[in-house]
Amino acid sequence: MPFVNIKITDDGVTAEQKQALIKGVTQLLVDVLGKNPQTTFVLIEEVNTDNWGIGGESVTQRRRGGK
């Protein structure tokens, strides 16, 4: 009954890429822990780069600075 929450920046991730993440994470939980895929939830949340910080700066600022 695992629940997986993936938070990523909203950089135009396609529906196909999301399907690949969902499929891959679910398979990983089957392979490593023997979990039932039918009760495995995966939830992807896309976050604006203004709202994501690392090193005390937003990702927007970091990219502007070439980091």
Added chain:
Amino acid sequence: MPFVNIKITDDGVTAEQKQALIKGVTQLLVDVLGKNPQTTFVLIEEVNTDNWGIGGESVTQRRRGGK
């Protein structure tokens, strides 16, 4: 001081339905645990069906397949 986070698919949930969820969850915490409603938070997050997976597929894919 409970905090409740409800994640659901974004299927046109109305403001009235959201109010019913907020009221019902808060009352449940009062009834079962004697919590103070004034310090009970409820937060509803609506997630696109492309971003929600179960059984290794997105909800978009599952609905297309008639599941």
Added chain:
Amino acid sequence: MPFVNIKITDDGVTAEQKQALIKGVTQLLVDVLGKNPQTTFVLIEEVNTDNWGIGGESVTQRRRGGK
């Protein structure tokens, strides 16, 4: 396919109270949004009162102060 996360202080909540929360929240999602209970997850997390703050103080401090 809802996912509900309930965070409460760890005040000796019993297994019966947890079952009442799980049952009540699931029923609420059935009643208000017509969700399928078989794909409704509820997750209860109990948090130490030292680790929970409100009004700039921990719940431990607030209770000591009679709040």
Added chain:
Amino acid sequence: MPFVNIKITDDGVTAEQKQALIKGVTQLLVDVLGKNPQTTFVLIEEVNTDNWGIGGESVTQRRRGGK
């Protein structure tokens, strides 16, 4: 390696205010716990006032009622 998730209502928070939150929280973790800012993540999520409840009402309802 801290991860901080700030959930606030979506009241037109500016990019500058978000940067101030990211910078301030990161500095706090450096000052109090000696954490490395380069592996400190801050994530801000903005929530519609219909989706946020307190005291059994949505924030939208509370504001309408002058609370």
Added chain:
Amino acid sequence: MPFVNIKITDDGVTAEQKQALIKGVTQLLVDVLGKNPQTTFVLIEEVNTDNWGIGGESVTQRRRGGK
């Protein structure tokens, strides 16, 4: 800069299994989205079966009932 939160029941998951989950999820984000592993966080949370509900029952109840 992804952040992945995996919530599973606390069924004696070993440190080796946790390492396999961390390694696998990180690699998936590299493969599907080209993310930098050095800024990819994975966080595993283990939840007691009394605290996890599905179908309106706790996992403890479900297992007792042979589900």
Added chain:
Amino acid sequence: MPFVNIKITDDGVTAEQKQALIKGVTQLLVDVLGKNPQTTFVLIEEVNTDNWGIGGESVTQRRRGGK
């Protein structure tokens, strides 16, 4: 009505350090966004270093390797 969730490794953080985090984050939300501290929640979650991954390795492994 902000809600702040701080996840850190469980390295013997003291009650005093937790109070400093709660106080500091609450004050930051007052200063930057004019929030009411009485409806500001801060929740600290401490995570075992086996359960926290970065760069594809658990923090336990990274520390063993001198990172």
